Amino acid sequence: MNPRRLYAPVVLGTLVAGALAFFAASRTWARVRVATDGLPSDSVDVTGTDAQPLVSALAVVIMAAALAVLASSPRVRRLVGGFTALVAVAGATIVLLGSAALADAVDRAVEASPAFTGGGTPDFSTSPWTYVAVLGFVLAALLGGVTARFGATWPTMSSRYDAPSARPTVIAPQSDSDMWKALDEGRDPTQ
Incomplete structure (x- = not known):
């Protein structure tokens, strides 16, 4: 398979993967029902962003890196690809090893609930x-x-997207021989 054909699918796939991780971080990761005798019960939801805010930030970095591939040079693309892989591995590791952060976020959300009376932490x-x-x-x-x-x-x-460069200054020919020299050098003697 020609590696040039991977360009659009890989860039779009990286953008979608970052968006998927960002969307998943905004969804509910844990739900608790807080019920106390004599008080109305309360349902508490904790999103991934509540538990681990870094996860959504890393997902945004991945989406930005996917867009950076479009405008970067070949050498920079290799760096962006390696950086994307590194950030993605860090994001997956944070999510997989973040059960303590999720439990802490649940504890904070339960304590903020109006149905919480100070009893034990519900499952x-x-x-x-x-x-x-x-x-x-x-x-x-x-x-x-x-x-x-x-x-x-x-x-x-x-190159038409590059910044305009300074045009070389053209010296007007003074004599007929200067005109012929300009033509020999590939310059337009009439400018």
């Missing part, structure tokens, strides 16, 4: 959104590796 149920976030980060890590490997062979933006 909470987790949702599959944590695994969806991990899936997004794993996909981003794989696609970052593909970018680091094949990014140098992908097409780049044309």
Whole structure:
């Protein structure tokens, strides 16, 4: 398979993987029902962003890196691909090892509930959104590796998007012989 054909699918895939991780971080990761005798019960939801704010920030970095691949040079693409893979592995690790942070966020949310009277901490149920976030980060890590490997062979933006450079100053010819010399050098003697 031609590595140049991977350009659009890898960039779009990295963008989607980062968006998937970001979306999963905004969903409910834990739900607790706080019930006390004599008070109305309360349902407390804890999102991934509440438990681990760094997860959504890393997902945004992955989406920005996917867009950076479009405008970067071949050498920089390799760095962006490696950086994307590194950030994605860090995000997946934070989510997988963050059960203590989730439990702390649940404790804070339960204590803020109007139905909480100071009794023991109720048990909470987790949702599959944590695994969806991990899936997004794993996909981003794989696609970052593909970018680091094949990014140098992908097409780049044309030079018309570069900053304009200074035009060389043209000295007007003084005599007929200067005009012929200008033509020999490939310059337009009429300018």
